[in-house]
Amino acid sequence: MIRCEGTRNGWKMLCNGSLYRCACGHVGCRQTKDGLCTNQGYSVLGRCTACGAVGKAELIAPEAVGFRRTLMQDPQTA
Helix, strand or coil: CCCCCCEECCCCCECCCCEEECCCCCEEECCCCCCCECCECECCCCEECCCCCECCCEECCHHHHHHHHHHCCCCCCC
């Protein structure tokens, strides 16, 4: 599974969030607070930290988050 390998500031634990790619190519994760993770690519409001684009995030490796699809009764296709 592709997960965010940044560390949480102050705790040195992995962030473990999903990774997203911005339209400008910047890759990072989302967190519940700004500046919470060393690999945070988006603000809480969804603004890319590299170029400032809003709403241009693409989930990397969506097959890695298939558990949610299973819960929503939407079977994955191979």
